[in-house]
Amino acid sequence: MQAATRLLSPNEFSRWDEFVDQHPAGTIFHKTTWLRLVDPGIKIHVLETGGVIKAGLALIKTKRNRVTGYHIPPYTQYFSPLYSGGGSKNSLTEEHECITALLDSISDAKHMDFKLTRGHQSILPYHWKGFETSVTITHTVTGTLDNYLAQLNKNKLRELKKLLTLVDTNDLSIETSIKESELNELMRHTTERKKFDANEKIVTGIVMNAGDDIAKKILIRSKSHGLLAFGFFPYDKKAVYNLINASVRVEDPVLKTINLLMIYKAIEFALNTGRTFDFEGSMLKGVEAFCRLMGGTQVPVYRVQKSPSLQYGLLRAAKQIKNDRK
Helix, strand or coil: CCCCEECCCCHHHHHHHHHHHCCCCCCCCHHHHHHHHHHCEEEEEEEECCCCEEEEEECCCCCEEEEECCCCCCCCCCECCCCCHHHHHHHHHHHHHHHHHHHHHHCCCEEEEEEECCCCCCCCCHHCCCCCCEEEEEEEECHHHHHHHHCCCCCHHHHHHHHHHHHCCCEEEEEECCCCCHHHHHHHHHHEEEEEECCHHHHHHHHHHCCCCEEEEEEEEEECEEEEEEEEECCCCCEEEEEEEECCCCCCCCCCHHHHHHHHHHHHHHCCCCCCEECCCCHHHHHHHHEEEECEEEEEEEEEEEEECHHHHHHHHHHHHHHHHH
């Protein structure tokens, strides 16, 4: 039976979410539940055979660097087409054909930017369609919590034990919800200190509207210093993702490492529920060192993109050079 591509109607989006749930490489970031938090204007293109989805692509059109197109949505770790096939050489050929057919069916796909799911390395169909490819690095933690703690860097373990002692004595409390005003205050401190544009409107929309079934929220409050840190960790059946961290800086020699406690509690949640913890965003020198010392193992992630805009390409190159110098 011949495969055909089409655009799903909104009342069919549940079919896509079921497809993502069953897909070995599907993540929370592919699901409409997540993408609608970023932008309700989602479109889903699928390739079907006999009414069964063989491949699909959920897209949000945005504008970045003055170029309108299908960029990776803000705060979305993985964003790429999904193909439902096996791991054989024959299925890889079919995957290439399905993805190529999907890309050909989207008439306004002049600018596209995808980050393939961690561990997925089939970049050839994108290469054949004129995409440029690059490799980024994430760090992951797997296994049991006991093994993780046994192998953790000794200095980090010492710092963690001090923080956990403060939790035991009720000098620190760990909570699971945050007020919008508290989130905005923490984001203000973080963006001013790290000098980046967090797009607070999108952050607020994601954090305040995401349910506990798709995201772990960790708020840390000090009896002496008040609100210290907040972490937002989306998750699916396979992994917990380190996505948003915000904190205030304090002079206390123990509390200045409060992010360590927040990340540990997220890792604890991941490993105790049989999931992988994905650090994400660990290409910068200082961040990479933290992820490694926190027990992370390097894993390559492929990114593919194409754009007719010379300006966009130059701006991305300039940003890359700036990051490389940090």
